[in-house]
Amino acid sequence: MPEFPADFLAAQLRAAAVKVTRPRLRVLAVLSRATAPLTHAELEERLVLSAEGGIDRVTLYRVLDSLVDCALARRTVDGRGVYRFLLSSVQAAHAAHAHFHCQRCGGVTCLEQMAAPVAALPAGFVARQVEIEVRGLCAGCSPTAGGAR
Ligand SMILES: [Zn+2]
Ligand SMILES: [Zn+2]
Secondary structure, three states: OOOOOHHHHHHHHHHHHOOOOOHHHHHHHHHHOOOOOOOHHHHHHHHHOOOOOOOHHHHHHHHHHHHHHOOOEEEOOOOOOOOEEEEEEHHHHHHEEEEEOOOOOOOOOEEEEEOOOOOOOOOOOOOOOOOOOOEOOOOOOHHHOOOOO
8 A cells, every 4th residue: 555645635634524633634544554444443553553652542433433424434344343444545446356354353354366246237226335245264263274273
């Protein structure tokens, strides 16, 4: 994922009619670098590791709600029922292929070789989103794949 300059992220917020605030910019920056949807905990972790340090949890939740409300980010639920967040622009790139959701660790893996099919729809229907999701156990969690556990 390319690193988006702060100006670009601020412009995205303005275009979405959302006030540009430091926490919003920081959460957007973390999401824009993510290659898979992130949970609250993963977002908190990455913010803590960044130069400016962590954001309190209430602020993080509010920021995520506002980003989802203005459609800059999307909220999905993984195989364990945990919310995960990703940018809509990133999601568009991921919409071209399938994803594997591990039901034990909650990990999401891109299945880039598995291209999403073009939806064949009846007349008058408009596809907005196609998601191909495979659920099961990842290599680390599967007992048959020689996983460490
Ligand atoms: Zn797993
Ligand atoms: Zn993907």
